[in-house]
């Protein structure tokens with residue numbers, strides 16, 4: 447609990463209307479998009495790096511945790527106040543400060559909603575590619591802190607590939623600026639990479655300089671339907687082998703298709719084992735040629751039907767199916783455990799086989815969808831967190847699926863981060879030495895363990 451004198455001091459920094467202290471208000475900031483929830487002691491809504499700096503200085507003096515929060519769409523528990531403390535809601539800092547068309551950069555505050563930046567860029571014939579499926583809600587600050595990806599990562603990369611500069615309030619209350627509008631910079635250590643994906647544990651991001659690119663001239667979207675999931679996975683590897691890099695190569699398995707169809711009733715093929723949603727973009731004549739090539743590859747690997755969107759409405763219908771997945775799959779059971787493994791693309795068929803085998807052995811409902819083009823699958827286990835026996839099986843299955851991903855040369859998390867959900871498994875991938883280097887970085891930058899404690903490393907060491 448924070449003392450009332452301390453709360454009054456915080457009110458002086460941000461204004462009393464930006465401090466939320468009632469139980470009802472605090473409850474609204476205790477959850478993210480995982481099944482867990484914790485109650486913060488206070489919610490503070492700052493408007494500038496200087497206000498944040500003052501709050502961090504107080505936190506070091508009085509030793510209370512500070513948890514940065516964007517829109518709370520995180521899928522690994524990153525913004526959960528697991529040890530109480532102050533949740534810093536950054537959504538008031540939502541200004542696009544500049545879109546510099548000469549240098550192809552945008553300068554934004556962390557609370558800008560991802561789709562808002564994309565719309566503003568597109569009005570100027572520019573393009574900000576990272577597109578997490580949560581983009582209508584998620585913030586750029588949250589995207590940088592998680593190094594968010596999305597369907598377009600296959601061709602265009604992830605958030606990290608667009609961050610040119612950052613302003614950060616450090617865990618000890620300094621304001622640091624790194625990078626800038628230049629395309630190149632090798633001045634000292636690459637702090638931008640360190641902060642990008644640091645999940646709010648190493649600093650609070652207060653300004654972001656992002657690279658923009660010219661908007662592609664044309665795009666085509668298609669859906670390929672498969673009777674065998676294996677054939678869909680084969681299409682991915684075959685396409686890449688041919689040197690074609692579509693913008694997206696999204697996979698949905700049979701159970702996912704059935705859930706989405708039941709939810710939206712848009713005529714998805716209920717007897718199919720998988721569908722792929724494929725988009726290509728670029729100069730109009732190249733797009734036309736690549737669409738034909740990709741359709742041919744789909745047929746060659748066993749697709750029984752290929753639907754190419756003829757207009758914007760049909761394109762939207764295809765994407766509506768993909769975007770509805772998260773909401774649709776909870777029809778099976780109320781608790782959704784979303785995993786986020788990524789494997790080298792050639793290992794996708796093998797990873798899918800391992801996932802199916804694990805789910806069947808533990809008798810669990812598993813749906814598989816995700817960004818197959820970049821090897822990033824989202825196996826989601828649908829279960830009931832009020833059933834302890836089932837949750838025990840879920841726990842064991844998760845351990846095995848991480849193990850399988852690492853054995854196949856993959857990673858625990860392609861884009862959602864470690865947070866609380868994957869913290870117990872971190873060493874599986876980093877090994878002891880990698881883990882200790884990461885711990886040493888956290889300790890050096892945040893000696894009082896103020897910023898987002900209980901994340902990444904698990905509660906026993908980072909608590």
Ligand SMILES: Cc1cc2nc3c(=O)[nH]c(=O)nc-3n(C[C@H](O)[C@H](O)[C@H](O)COP(=O)(O)OP(=O)(O)OC[C@H]3O[C@@H](n4cnc5c(N)ncnc54)[C@H](O)[C@@H]3O)c2cc1C
Pocket residue numbers: 478479513514515516517518519520521523524525536556577578579580583584585586587588589590591592593594595596597645646647649650651652772861862898
């Ligand atoms: C339906 C759905 C679909 C999704 N699809 C995708 C997808 O396709 N790809 C993908 O990558 N993710 C996806 N996500 C996950 C999530 O949207 C992303 O991780 C997103 O980047 C989180 O942004 P946010 O603003 O909601 O951050 P939050 O959830 O509020 O926070 C996430 C983490 O960032 C930290 N943080 C937030 N702001 C700052 C800041 N300014 N400075 C420092 N740390 C900060 C928090 O402490 C926390 O650790 C999806 C989530 C949902 C619910």
